[in-house]
Amino acid sequence: xxxxxxxxxxxxxxTELNGLGQVGVDGEYFxxxxxxxxxxxxxxxxxxxGAATPDPFALAAVxxxxxxxxxxxxxxxxxxxxxxxxxxxxxxxDQLSGGRVAYHLxxxxxxxxxxxxxxxxxxxxxxxxxxxxxDILRRAWADPTPFxxxxxxFDIEDFNNAVVPVQSHIRIGVGGASPEAHTVVxxxxxxxxxxxxxxxxxxxxxxxxxxxxxxxxxxxxxFWATFRPIVAPTEREAWEKAWRIxxxxxxxxxxxxxxxxxLGVPKTxxxxxxxxxxxxxxxxLHDRATWFETSAAALGIGTTTALVGSYExxxxxxxxxxxxxxxxxxxxxxxNLADMxxxxxxxxxxxxxxxxxxxxxxxxxRIVPQPEYQRGPHAEPFPDLRVAQLTELAGQR
Numbered sequence: 001x002x003x004x005x006x007x008x009x010x011x012x013x014x015t016e017l018n019g020l021g022q023v024g025v026d027g028e029y030f031x032x033x034x035x036x037x038x039x040x041x042x043x044x045x046x047x048x049x050g051a052a053t054p055d056p057f058a059l060a061a062v063x064x065x066x067x068x069x070x071x072x073x074x075x076x077x078x079x080x081x082x083x084x085x086x087x088x089x090x091x092x093x094d095q096l097s098g099g100r101v102a103y104h105l106x107x108x109x110x111x112x113x114x115x116x117x118x119x120x121x122x123x124x125x126x127x128x129x130x131x132x133x134x135d136i137l138r139r140a141w142a143d144p145t146p147f148x149x150x151x152x153x154f155d156i157e158d159f160n161n162a163v164v165p166v167q168s169h170i171r172i173g174v175g176g177a178s179p180e181a182h183t184v185v186x187x188x189x190x191x192x193x194x195x196x197x198x199x200x201x202x203x204x205x206x207x208x209x210x211x212x213x214x215x216x217x218x219x220x221x222x223f224w225a226t227f228r229p230i231v232a233p234t235e236r237e238a239w240e241k242a243w244r245i246x247x248x249x250x251x252x253x254x255x256x257x258x259x260x261x262x263l264g265v266p267k268t269x270x271x272x273x274x275x276x277x278x279x280x281x282x283x284x285l286h287d288r289a290t291w292f293e294t295s296a297a298a299l300g301i302g303t304t305t306a307l308v309g310s311y312e313x314x315x316x317x318x319x320x321x322x323x324x325x326x327x328x329x330x331x332x333x334x335x336n337l338a339d340m341x342x343x344x345x346x347x348x349x350x351x352x353x354x355x356x357x358x359x360x361x362x363x364x365x366r367i368v369p370q371p372e373y374q375r376g377p378h379a380e381p382f383p384d385l386r387v388a389q390l391t392e393l394a395g396q397r
Contacts, residue, residue, distance in 0.1 A: 045063050
């Protein structure tokens with residue numbers, strides 16, 4: 001089974017840890033960043049969207065022009081751009097890049113964030129609108145014959161799109177953790193983007209969406225889970241790094257500067273935020289290496305689920321999710337450039353080598369040790385680490 005790796009773009013040297021707080025685009029930094037992703041074998045760069053973030057289409061154009069193989073996952077809110085224009089924009093980039101474009105549609109998890117750009121629709125309405133947008137995108141890419149579309153949110157007459165994509169099928173992903181999101185992606189989407197949750201819950205979500213797809217008589221979407229891996233050559237080094245990161249996140253969150261794009265911490269409607277915080281309440285460490293202490297430290301805002309351990313442990317944990325049905329692995333770092341390099345050099349090759357071994361032999365190999373473990377919440381290793389780390393930090397203040 002081919003597994004794809006996605007990494008979110010870093011636009012400048014600012015990270016959640018270094019406190020630089022830069023929000024603009026450093027063109028040279030960004031170009032070098034995606035160029036290195038391409039060399040390290042990542043499959044796609046995610047160009048995220050927020051009310052205050054740079055234009056993902058412009059970023060995608062630069063990323064695709066700078067690289068040779070790297071694909072672009074372009075995040076899009078259907079309220080911001082007519083689907084007719086969105087169809088032409090993606091098809092144009094697809095032509096220019098030789099077929100390396102995909103859309104990731106997001107409905108938005110906070111009413112306050114939507115209101116910043118004039119969107120007052122309720123959450124169910126936002127997903128209904130997304131479904132109509134997908135219908136129009138599909139039809140516009142299918143052929144240049146003029147067509148009409150009369151829906152609740154879009155009313156189009158005699159539209160024709162002369163910009164035919166290179167790909168026979170530009171993929172459309174859907175994000176969100178609500179039942180409405182599951183319905184839209186099961187009935188219409190090509191891949192489903194979710195924040196990583198414990199394995200049991202991940203399997204339940206995948207089964208639920210597959211059932212929706214089966215009821216709609218269509219092939220189920222691929223499943224994309226995103227992690228914040230914290231890795232090192234050894235377990236102890238990885239956990240020392242993890243607790244250092246958590247302490248920085250706590251201090252920055254309490255000061256209101258944890259995310260340079262967030263204007264305060266408005267009330268969220270996000271089901272994903274609620275679920276990762278509930279997972280933390282059941283125990284910070286789940287399954288082999290899935291850790292929610294980072295989620296709690298960041299108040300569940302944004303993608304926060306960590307995988308903590310040695311390169312081998314984290315590769316094995318990723319394979320656990322692959323075995324659960326995940327086909328697209330998203331990875332974001334806390335020290336963006338260093339982490340992107342470390343994942344690409346140390347973790348991704350282990351995962352791909354093990355998958356190649358399985359494909360060739362039909363058996364699990366020893367490339368990535370996979371000892372038996374108990375699913376669900378369990379005690380963190382190295383119980384002395386947290387006390388030692390906090391004592392050290394306290395002595396520095």
